[in-house]
Amino acid sequence: ARPLSxxxxxxxxxxxxxxxxxxxxxxxxxxRSYASLALALLALQHATAFSPLxxxxxxxxxxxxxxxxxxxxxxxxxPLAASRRSVMGLEMKLPKIIQGGMGVQVxxxxxxxxxxxxxxxxxxxxxxxxxxxxxxxxxxxxxxLYRRALAAFPDQxxxxxLIDKYYIEGGxxxxxxxxxxxxxxMEPSQGLEEACIxxxxxxxxxxxxxxDGTPIDGVVGINCLTKIQLPTITSLYGAMLADVDYVxxxxxxxxxxxxxxxxxxENKDCKxxxxxxxxxxxxxxxxxxxxxxxxxxxxxxxxxxxxxxDFLPIVSSVTLAQAMLKRATGAGPTRGxxxxxxxxxxxxxxxxxxxxxxxxxxxxxxxLSLNEKGEPVYGPKDDVDLVKFKxxxxxxxxxxxxxxxxxxxxQEVLAAGGAGVQLGTSFAFAKESGLSFEAKQQALQxxxxxDLTVFTDPxxxxxxxxxxxxxxxxxxxxxxxxxxxxxxxxxGYLRTPxxxxxxxxxxxxASEPIKDWLKKGGEIQATEGRKCLCNGLMANAGMPQVSPxxxxxxxxxxxxxxxxxxxxxxxxxxxxxxxxxxGHLEYSARDVLNYMLGRFKEEYTNELNLYEHAEEAEDxxxxxxxxxxxxxxxxxxxxxxxxxxDLKAKKGDGKAGEKAAAKAK
Numbered sequence: 001a002r003p004l005s006x007x008x009x010x011x012x013x014x015x016x017x018x019x020x021x022x023x024x025x026x027x028x029x030x031x032r033s034y035a036s037l038a039l040a041l042l043a044l045q046h047a048t049a050f051s052p053l054x055x056x057x058x059x060x061x062x063x064x065x066x067x068x069x070x071x072x073x074x075x076x077x078x079p080l081a082a083s084r085r086s087v088m089g090l091e092m093k094l095p096k097i098i099q100g101g102m103g104v105q106v107x108x109x110x111x112x113x114x115x116x117x118x119x120x121x122x123x124x125x126x127x128x129x130x131x132x133x134x135x136x137x138x139x140x141x142x143x144x145l146y147r148r149a150l151a152a153f154p155d156q157x158x159x160x161x162l163i164d165k166y167y168i169e170g171g172x173x174x175x176x177x178x179x180x181x182x183x184x185x186m187e188p189s190q191g192l193e194e195a196c197i198x199x200x201x202x203x204x205x206x207x208x209x210x211x212d213g214t215p216i217d218g219v220v221g222i223n224c225l226t227k228i229q230l231p232t233i234t235s236l237y238g239a240m241l242a243d244v245d246y247v248x249x250x251x252x253x254x255x256x257x258x259x260x261x262x263x264x265x266e267n268k269d270c271k272x273x274x275x276x277x278x279x280x281x282x283x284x285x286x287x288x289x290x291x292x293x294x295x296x297x298x299x300x301x302x303x304x305x306x307x308x309x310d311f312l313p314i315v316s317s318v319t320l321a322q323a324m325l326k327r328a329t330g331a332g333p334t335r336g337x338x339x340x341x342x343x344x345x346x347x348x349x350x351x352x353x354x355x356x357x358x359x360x361x362x363x364x365x366x367x368l369s370l371n372e373k374g375e376p377v378y379g380p381k382d383d384v385d386l387v388k389f390k391x392x393x394x395x396x397x398x399x400x401x402x403x404x405x406x407x408x409x410x411q412e413v414l415a416a417g418g419a420g421v422q423l424g425t426s427f428a429f430a431k432e433s434g435l436s437f438e439a440k441q442q443a444l445q446x447x448x449x450x451d452l453t454v455f456t457d458p459x460x461x462x463x464x465x466x467x468x469x470x471x472x473x474x475x476x477x478x479x480x481x482x483x484x485x486x487x488x489x490x491x492g493y494l495r496t497p498x499x500x501x502x503x504x505x506x507x508x509x510a511s512e513p514i515k516d517w518l519k520k521g522g523e524i525q526a527t528e529g530r531k532c533l534c535n536g537l538m539a540n541a542g543m544p545q546v547s548p549x550x551x552x553x554x555x556x557x558x559x560x561x562x563x564x565x566x567x568x569x570x571x572x573x574x575x576x577x578x579x580x581x582x583g584h585l586e587y588s589a590r591d592v593l594n595y596m597l598g599r600f601k602e603e604y605t606n607e608l609n610l611y612e613h614a615e616e617a618e619d620x621x622x623x624x625x626x627x628x629x630x631x632x633x634x635x636x637x638x639x640x641x642x643x644x645x646d647l648k649a650k651k652g653d654g655k656a657g658e659k660a661a662a663k664a665k
Contacts, residue, residue: 132199
């Protein structure tokens with residue numbers, strides 16, 4: 001071993017900066033991994049004898065490119081983690097950040113598009129998209145957004161049928177109820193299937209295209225809830241018609257979905273097993289693309305194959321991931337699964353229950369597993385050993401979700417061999433999300449005054465899964481306020497099929513009117529604490545229904561109110577938000593990504609330190625290269641300084657403010 005000369009150190013580092021012509025102006029991840037190696041040698045000041053200029057074999061270069069994704073700033077010891085996977089011999093970049101799927105339409109096309117534009121995985125919510133599109137049309141389709149997407153649908157007659165039935169020029173009056181859709185049943189009507197396919201197609205299409213109709217440079221996924229079974233296949237088909245890149249599914253075990261995706265890609269018949277209470281028989285929801293297009297009069301559309309999206313199930317344990325890899329119905333050695341999202345109990349929305357926890361409406365035995373606030377208690381058995389997980393999933397990529405909205409948490413996941421993190425709450429209140437302007441301001445103003453709290457409600461959701469509720473004074477999170485709400489079930493997405501005493505299949509929900517629930521054989525104890533998530537979440541998106549009933553003591557019909565869900569890290573949103581010129585609080589999806597990916601001043605300053613001795617290089621070409629990159633980093637620091645000054649002065653994006661004001665209006 002011998003010390004490296006200063007000139008050799010500089011040559012080695014300069015070599016690390018070289019990049020192929022097809023790389024973007026910023027340092028490629030592969031080349032920056034070389035830089036990490038160079039820095040390690042510079043720090044050690046020793047090396048075995050080798051030629052003056054570093055030369056890596058193609059085999060070593062390939063291995064580095066497959067295993068490296070993150071260049072740590074000086075002073076951090078986070079190792080590199082895999083960010084690419086090989087599909088049929090082609091390397092595909094994996095996102096470090098998945099924007100979580102939040103329904104109803106909180107994960108809107110606009111939010112997903114902005115995240116995808118910035119190089120990460122943007123995800124739209126596939127929940128109730130049939131209802132979203134028909135309500136949006138009845139609101140006058142502001143900006144002509146959905147009609148623009150419908151114009152790209154392969155069956156224009158089908159698109160026109162939907163417009164003719166639901167579009168209202170100028171929008172309906174606020175006190176006029178929305179025209180309903182039929183509720184989902186085992187054998188849905190052609191019209192309902194068309195609305196579902198069109199709704200999901202439009203949301204994905206809008207997320208994947210710029211305002212002028214040109215495709216964006218990015219990937220977009222769809223998130224569906226496994227517990228909402230009946231619209232699953234048609235929702236996925238509509239998304240695939242719009243060329244969706246990923247499917248992410250949780251709130252249950254989506255064992256059959258990989259095989260369904262395989263079949264839909266070839267327009268083959270599909271079926272999904274449906275859970276039916278009180279029935280020992282097997283029940284299925286069937287969907288035939290060929291029959292669907294024949295009924296629409298466009299049989300030729302079933303001849304075209306579709307892109308099969310990657311599938312990422314959301315799991316909460318090693319055991320569940322192993323079961324998926326053994327029993328899922330997809331093709332290939334990983335059963336049609338391309339990765340996993342590991343979701344912890346701190347995530348928003350529906351959570352997996354603690355190990356061994358079971359809600360018992362009658363015996364109330366579940367109360368023994370609740371804390372003093374009445375929340376389910378999670379323990380060490382609910383933690384996931386990432387080393388075991390990585391081994392169990394055969395090195396498939398995985399992302400962590402639930403309280404990971406911090407750069408250091410992202411680095412921890414990468415260090416453990418993960419591909420990145422999934423964030424929901426941090427994006428939910430961004431200006432691009434589909435949460436209504438009023439709902440955002442209610443939450444952001446409260447955050448501006450202090451901390452918010454989230455209650456993990458063990459009984460709110462009719463699904464039986466614990467559900468996170470953001471505690472806000474002017475929302476249905478307040479028990480007394482919810483009890484004033486007239487009970488009604490007019491959306492039905494969380495209804496459960498059941499078999500009556502004659503074996504006939506019916507549909508019921510513990511949040512529906514109590515007399516209806518009891519008439520269908522339900523126990524009255526199961527109605528206690530249940531909340532109508534369907535109407536609450538639709539109100540969150542600014543599309544509240546006018547109830548057929550009046551609130552007690554009121555002369556006017558009740559308008560559905562918000563019930564907002566968020567993760568335990570809701571107070572992290574304070575890091576991003578600022579006051580816009582119009583006076584309201586806001587932040588963008590890009591603000592979240594910039595924070596998470598370390599694009600702020602300290603990161604660039606650390607990188608600038610790498611060029612401290614650039615002027616000492618004797619080789620003119622090496623010196624020129626180093627100084628060029630040094631100036632590039634200085635320019636980035638100046639840009640960040642400018643951004644931070646803007647934030648400090650609480651200046652916002654004028655166009656975003658105009659858009660937010662338009663939404664408010």
